[in-house]
Amino acid sequence: MASTGDNTPPVTRRDEGAVAIITLDRPAARNSLSRAMLAALQTALDSVAVEDGIRAVVIAAEGPAFSAGHDLKEITARRADPDGGAAFFAETMAACGAVMQRVVALPQPVVAAVEGIATAAGCQLAASCDLVVAAASAKFCTPGVDIGLFCSTPGVALARAVPRKPAMEMLLLGEMVPAEEAHRMGLVNRVVPAGTALATALELAQRIASRSAVAVRMGKRGFNAQAALPLAEAYEAAGRVMVENLLAEDAAEGIGAFIGKRRPEWRHR
Incomplete structure (x- = not known):
């Protein structure tokens, strides 16, 4: 350094x-x-x-x-x-x-x-x-x-x-x-x-x-990307991020935990 x-x-x-x-x-x-x-x-x-x-x-x-x-x-x-x-x-x-x-x-x-x-x-x-x-x-x-x-x-x-x-x-x-x-x-x-x-x-x-690292990282990247785009393109880009996020293990765990009324156990992937 x-x-x-x-x-x-x-x-x-x-x-x-x-x-x-x-x-x-x-x-x-x-x-x-x-x-x-x-x-x-x-x-x-x-x-x-x-x-x-x-x-x-x-x-x-x-x-x-x-x-x-x-x-x-x-x-x-x-x-x-x-x-x-x-x-x-x-x-x-x-x-x-x-x-x-x-x-x-x-x-x-x-x-x-x-x-x-x-x-x-x-x-x-x-x-x-x-x-x-x-x-x-x-x-x-x-x-x-x-x-x-x-x-x-x-x-x-x-x-x-x-x-x-x-x-x-x-x-x-x-x-x-x-x-x-x-x-x-x-x-x-x-x-x-x-x-x-x-x-x-x-x-x-x-x-x-304390949140899911994969969700936060996708979210930050996606937010910055869509902010530079026109409205329709921003929704398309954000939609792709949502799909990617939904396919992550942590999304399945988090949604399952919410439905099951329990605390999620993040795997950060």
Whole structure:
């Protein structure tokens, strides 16, 4: 796993049963998404994706900020490159985009636990997750316009998480959005007391992990696929997922348990 200059891993992982907790661990840098951080996060997500025993994921952060976005000091330093930093900037945007797409495509549902600020690419990361739990003191922002750098790539995730008008307001004004307002616009699922976002996110993830893994994985994949389709095609695609799901052992077990008024025993297949 990639590391920072002091050899401290920028991303850590611990498991709580069937839930993997992936933690951004550059608190002194407000968990900015340096290239090392992005590489480590990509590695952690790729590892989780192939582990059948992990049925849900929580993304959390150490320190007072969830993530302040791209590492602007790292970006600025590369302006001295012969091409003015163009190649590095392109590679950085591609690496960041790959991480966000990995979160969306991960077989397991992903819950973000946000304490403090989630700005620019940090907001993008939260918006890319399936669920977001935010502390009441948390704030979300895409402030690129304030420094002459419109948050175009964070806007991709934002536009898929909230309606167009609130998304454009965030992108055009760059204002901090309190957790309660983020909840009203649909960016956040739950607002909880400060210091409890991780505990709540873990509780939700554990509830998800207690369900049939095959049903949840098919459901996440199918939901994301149909969301990009016109209505008729969406129903056709969702219908195929339902048929696939009905043929799974867990569907037969779950329906049988419901009819028999007993608890299902998931086989996760």
